[in-house]
Amino acid sequence: MKLKRPALLLALGVGALGIDQAFAHTRLSPASADENRAMHATYVTQANIAHGCGEMNVIGEVLVMPDQTDSIVEVSSDGGKTWTRHNGPVSDFIQAGGFIRVIKSNEVFPIQQMISDPNGNPIGYWAGGGEGLPPHNWYGPIPFRIQAAVFQDNSCAKSITFIPAIADICEIKSVADPEFNHATNFWVKAVPGVEPGSLDAKYFGDPAHAYDSPATFKVNRNLTQSPLPASCGQGVDVRIYPSMNQLKRDMKVIWQGQQIWPAP
Numbered sequence: 499m500k501l502k503r504p505a506l507l508l509a510l511g512v513g514a515l516g517i518d519q520a521f522a523h524t525r526l527s528p529a530s531a532d533e534n535r536a537m538h539a540t541y542v543t544q545a546n547i548a549h550g551c552g553e554m555n556v557i558g559e560v561l562v563m564p565d566q567t568d569s570i571v572e573v574s575s576d577g578g579k580t581w582t583r584h585n586g587p588v589s590d591f592i593q594a595g596g597f598i599r600v601i602k603s604n605e606v607f608p609i610q611q612m613i614s615d616p617n618g619n620p621i622g623y624w625a626g627g628g629e630g631l632p633p634h635n636w637y638g639p640i641p642f643r644i645q646a647a648v649f650q651d652n653s654c655a656k657s658i659t660f661i662p663a664i665a666d667i668c669e670i671k672s673v674a675d676p677e678f679n680h681a682t683n684f685w686v687k688a689v690p691g692v693e694p695g696s697l698d699a700k701y702f703g704d705p706a707h708a709y710d711s712p713a714t715f716k717v718n719r720n721l722t723q724s725p726l727p728a729s730c731g732q733g734v735d736v737r738i739y740p741s742m743n744q745l746k747r748d749m750k751v752i753w754q755g756q757q758i759w760p761a762p
């Protein structure tokens with residue numbers, strides 16, 4: 499049977515989109531590590547930008563880790579199928595951990611600056627400038643270090659997953675702009691209680707491409723050095739991600755005192 503040209507192009511187009519969506523979201527690699535209890539230990543990983551926005555280059559990236567004071571902590575006792583909110587700080591499970599050390603690397607973007615929380619702890623970076631990353635078939639790694647999490651010996655946590663919020667920016671728009679989600683790819687965990695379709699929900703991505711589709715970094719407890727207390731049974735998995743307050747406060751590009759992105 500003869501395949502008509504428009505049908506063939508459509509098939510190719512849909513196929514390519516499918517591959518992008520299945521394999522090429524922005525993710526961290528490596529995406530997990532075993533607990534390292536040494537002082538000042540860090541885990542090295544990288545955020546891999548995998549595609550642009552439609553036909554637009556990625557001109558910058560913002561990555562923000564949960565800040566541990568204003569972020570959401572959840573617990574799962576069924577291997578991650580269901581999660582419930584933990585009404586306490588993440589320090590119930592780990593000693594300080596998850597802060598970031600930016601590795602000076604300008605291979606993808608010539609400008610990079612640290613983002614700190616209100617207490618001055620580094621929790622993220624933005625990077626940008628230069629020619630940017632072409633929309634297809636390129637791979638843009640941005641390396642960084644995560645301060646090692648040390649589990650509290652008396653907690654029942656057997657793992658903790660840090661969920662950063664990442665934005666790959668292709669064109670600078672304001673949140674209210676109808677094109678905002680076509681101009682930036684978001685890899686952000688949706689915050690419970692935020693109305694889908696609202697301005698706040700734009701931070702979670704475009705429902706037509708990737709919505710509520712974050713990158714993750716999981717740290718597995720060293721059960722030899724820090725066994726679970728007998729009362730814990732099988733133990734629990736913990737995850738932590740930025741709240742809406744933190745996304746709006748920290749997920750920004752500020753350059754020479756001016757907010758560049760999102761456009762004010």
Ligand SMILES: [Cu+2]
Pocket residue numbers: 518519522523524549707708
């Ligand atoms: Cu994608």
